[in-house]
Amino acid sequence: MAISTIDNNGVNLGQLGNRNMVTNGNFAVWQRGTSFSSSGYGADRWDYGTSGGAGVHSRQTFTGSDIDTFGTQYFHRLAVSVGANNQGMSTTLEDLSRFAGKTFTLSFYAKGTNPAGGHLTTLIGGETGSGGSGDWEVGGTNEIVLSSSWQKFTVTMTFPSMNGRTLGTSSYLYVYPARQPSDDNTTNAWTMDMSQVQLEVGDTATPFEHRSYGEELAKCQRYYWQSTTAAGYYAFQYASTHKIMPIQHPVEMRATPTATIVYASSSMTPFQADTLQFKAYLSSAYTDTSAYHMSSAKFDAEL
Numbered sequence: 001m002a003i004s005t006i007d008n009n010g011v012n013l014g015q016l017g018n019r020n021m022v023t024n025g026n027f028a029v030w031q032r033g034t035s036f037s038s039s040g041y042g043a044d045r046w047d048y049g050t051s052g053g054a055g056v057h058s059r060q061t062f063t064g065s066d067i068d069t070f071g072t073q074y075f076h077r078l079a080v081s082v083g084a085n086n087q088g089m090s091t092t093l094e095d096l097s098r099f100a101g102k103t104f105t106l107s108f109y110a111k112g113t114n115p116a117g118g119h120l121t122t123l124i125g126g127e128t129g130s131g132g133s134g135d136w137e138v139g140g141t142n143e144i145v146l147s148s149s150w151q152k153f154t155v156t157m158t159f160p161s162m163n164g165r166t167l168g169t170s171s172y173l174y175v176y177p178a179r180q181p182s183d184d185n186t187t188n189a190w191t192m193d194m195s196q197v198q199l200e201v202g203d204t205a206t207p208f209e210h211r212s213y214g215e216e217l218a219k220c221q222r223y224y225w226q227s228t229t230a231a232g233y234y235a236f237q238y239a240s241t242h243k244i245m246p247i248q249h250p251v252e253m254r255a256t257p258t259a260t261i262v263y264a265s266s267s268m269t270p271f272q273a274d275t276l277q278f279k280a281y282l283s284s285a286y287t288d289t290s291a292y293h294m295s296s297a298k299f300d301a302e303l
Contacts, residue, residue: 020209021093023219024177025108025197027059028077031226041302043076044220045091051180053084055188060193066150070109071210075195080180083115083187088179089194092303094254096126098170101161107154107205108177112146112192117184119143120192122155123176134165144178146192146219153178154205170255172303175199221251226298235268235282235292243284243292248277249299257299266297275301 022045029044035058037043039050042057060077062070078089093099106122114120122145125137138157159173177197180190196208211219227233227247235245245268249257253275261268261280268280278299282292 002048017209019198019200019206020211021098021104022091022197023093024091024216026070026072026195026208026210026216027074028072028213029217029220030059030074031220031224038142041224042278045093045223046076047090047302049079049086049088049090049179051084051086053080053087053180054082055080056197057089064246067263069150070194070207075193077191077193078152079189079191080115081189083180083184083190085180085182085185088120088176090174090176090179091197093173093199094170094303095173096128096173097162097167097172099126099159101159101163102201103158103203104199105154105156105203105205106175106177106197106199107152107208108197109150109152109195110144110146110178110192111148111150113183113190114121114146115180115190116186116188117181119181120146120178121181122153122178124157124159125174126159127172127174127236128165129168129171132166132168132171134162136160136165140182146178150193150195152205156203170303218251221249222254223302224257224300225250225253225297226296227294228296233294234295235280235284237284237286238281239288241283242281243288244279244281245292246277246296247294247297249275252276253299253301254303255301260298260300262295262297263292265290268292 026043027043037056039048047056056079058077059074082237123139233247235243256274268282270280272279
């Protein structure tokens, strides 16, 4: 059988998969819940920075023809009740070396109302990590003006080179698609709905890259996952005097996570925790017929 080859000169490589560097850019994954009134993570991989203000970030549902247009079920809403400069939603992308000295295009859809200053702005920064030096920020000068209708916004930026900088461990890029500008200290309320956030190499915004829910969930679980199924993890006898409860992470995590475990009965002692697994044990004889298990478990390896 003859083997065919593909002429790369006729292929637009930018249209292939894995273009979008943003995880959960279509806001499909919400492991922690669906509505939050404080700073921190809500939608997976999206962090609300209040900067002294206040608001609610929540999952909203597309209806009607918007489902046809966006090809997804949910979108993100940030309803700010107390405005503050630098307030907004951000996501982080690990390993700054992937972005150094390159041109990237950020694109997203948004609608809503604006702060009293009249617009929002995009900010992207590089954190060189532990032992690194030369953190940087770009942007903060463009104007994102929201309206009551969905609009696609596109921002192209060239990120600084690592020349003269030092890359440490756990470096990352942070992205605020649209936040209240640093020079806007007004406290008026504003709202932003957001969908299809994409960051890709080059100076052109291509159509949003849709991934399956399973693929997106696995990407999110590298940084955080939780189990609220009490019957899911039980301790079993592994020695004459001890029982052990092993928990295998669904994917290898970014780093050894911080574990928050609620036990249904007696507390257990953690040991051998790493990026692949968590184990806990307790003293218990063979003759002990009690069922020892967890009520919930959360594993956090966010940047």
